[in-house]
Amino acid sequence: MVRLPYGDSTIEVDLPDCEVTVAEPAGGAAVAPREAADRAVAEPHGPRLRDIVDPDDSVALVVTDVTRATPDDVLADVLLDELAAGGVDREQVAIVLGLGLHRPMTDAEIREGLGDHADLAVNHDPERVVEVGTVDGVPIEINERVADADRVVSTGMVEPHQYAGFSGGAKTVVIGAGSESFIRYTHGPEMLAHDGVRLGRVQDNPFREAVDRAGDLVGLDFCLNVTHGPPGILDAAAGRPRAVVQTLATSARDALSVPVDEGAYDAVVAGVGAPKDANLYQTTRAFTYVVLGATNPLRPGGRVVLPARLEEGAGEGAGERRFYDRLSTASDPETLYDEMREGYEPGAQRAFVVARALRDHPLFVTDSESPAVVEACLMTARDSVEAAVDPGSRVLVVPGALETLLV
Numbered sequence: 055m056v057r058l059p060y061g062d063s064t065i066e067v068d069l070p071d072c073e074v075t076v077a078e079p080a081g082g083a084a085v086a087p088r089e090a091a092d093r094a095v096a097e098p099h100g101p102r103l104r105d106i107v108d109p110d111d112s113v114a115l116v117v118t119d120v121t122r123a124t125p126d127d128v129l130a131d132v133l134l135d136e137l138a139a140g141g142v143d144r145e146q147v148a149i150v151l152g153l154g155l156h157r158p159m160t161d162a163e164i165r166e167g168l169g170d171h172a173d174l175a176v177n178h179d180p181e182r183v184v185e186v187g188t189v190d191g192v193p194i195e196i197n198e199r200v201a202d203a204d205r206v207v208s209t210g211m212v213e214p215h216q217y218a219g220f221s222g223g224a225k226t227v228v229i230g231a232g233s234e235s236f237i238r239y240t241h242g243p244e245m246l247a248h249d250g251v252r253l254g255r256v257q258d259n260p261f262r263e264a265v266d267r268a269g270d271l272v273g274l275d276f277c278l279n280v281t282h283g284p285p286g287i288l289d290a291a292a293g294r295p296r297a298v299v300q301t302l303a304t305s306a307r308d309a310l311s312v313p314v315d316e317g318a319y320d321a322v323v324a325g326v327g328a329p330k331d332a333n334l335y336q337t338t339r340a341f342t343y344v345v346l347g348a349t350n351p352l353r354p355g356g357r358v359v360l361p362a363r364l365e366e367g368a369g370e371g372a373g374e375r376r377f378y379d380r381l382s383t384a385s386d387p388e389t390l391y392d393e394m395r396e397g398y399e400p401g402a403q404r405a406f407v408v409a410r411a412l413r414d415h416p417l418f419v420t421d422s423e424s425p426a427v428v429e430a431c432l433m434t435a436r437d438s439v440e441a442a443v444d445p446g447s448r449v450l451v452v453p454g455a456l457e458t459l460l461v
Contacts, residue, residue, distance in 0.1 A: 059326060060361050067440065069449055077451065079454075103140065103275075106275060116200060123329060151175055183198060197231040200227065208274060224265050238400045253348065288306070334367065342411050344358050348460065357442070359439055361420045362420075362422050
């Protein structure tokens with residue numbers, strides 16, 4: 055019997071007729087987010103934030119959206135205190151919610167995410183942007199409030215990311231508060247075809263390098279990021295974005311890596327949980343992390359099984375709709391993958407990566423509130439994990455698939 059995350063709760067899975075191995079990363083030790091954030095801001099990579107601002111500066115603070123489990127209320131509070139120590143009043147700060155192409159956050163979600171600072175927050179609008187330069191000939195367009203600010207600050211979650219290696223750093227700003235042009239470039243088939251663009255890799259990763267250069271153009275002055283694992287928040291770092299990502303990526307690797315044998319399993323049962331299992335777009339990250347990570351533990355044709363709530367169906371943002379449209383109108387994964395290699399609109403990249411993985415491995419999504427959406431997207435819906443795993447299978451269970459690096 056194993057317990058897997060499911061929404062804000064858990065479900066029990068029993069596979070008595072199977073040979074089951076559980077992939078449990080070392081996990082590290084949880085830290086108190088406020089204490090870790092205070093310490094990081096007091097000892098940053100580079101100068102303190104209070105020392106680089108002037109009392110009359112306007113500040114844009116870009117934070118993560120509801121798809122990231124970042125304690126933005128705590129991080130925003132720490133950053134606002136540090137700005138106040140530099141003479142910047144709270145009223146001089148605009149908090150921009152880094153949505154990228156995800157749906158806007160509701161008032162209730164903003165209050166839950168930012169607490170007492172919700173009144174400072176605005177949803178990013180990718181149509182209201184200002185060009186600040188180019189990277190590789192691609193316009194870097196940024197939220198007008200960010201472009202107009204004297205200083206730019208951000209929060210972020212440094213966690214394994216399919217393309218950036220690890221998220222966080224400048225990504226919160228240039229993707230979260232950017233426009234379709236840069237998202238189209240970084241998430242296009244030419245970029246994603248690079249060998250260096252892969253889960254867990256920061257060095258020599260063209261995606262990560264493009265994001266960092268765009269952050270330089272935007273003028274990201276200071277970031278406060280955390281990383282997390284199964285126990286909770288594991289570490290925090292602040293200051294210069296590149297150094298922050300490097301520091302927290304090291305912490306994350308130490309805590310999240312699990313050695314596995316390549317091609318050894320008939321099925322991988324992967325846990326997702328809130329907030330990622332709210333929709334199919336985010337849930338499928340677990341599928342591609344397993345199949346397209348450093349080591350694929352599945353035999354040829356082996357399956358991935360994901361229990362997920364999917365109360366939002368495929369998802370409600372522009373990117374999520376494009377993901378659904380691509381998958382739901384495709385005849386098969388191979389044909390879809392070949393078609394999308396010619397190009398696709400921003401947001402649809404998740405369909406491209408999912409199609410790539412589906413060519414070799416079926417995906418079963420169980421226990422969901424949206425089985426019709428699952429079936430429409432070249433995947434298989436089942437009522438339970440047990441119904442999706444064949445008796446006698448050799449099974450690898452990854453309870454926290456988005457917090458585990460299979461190496």
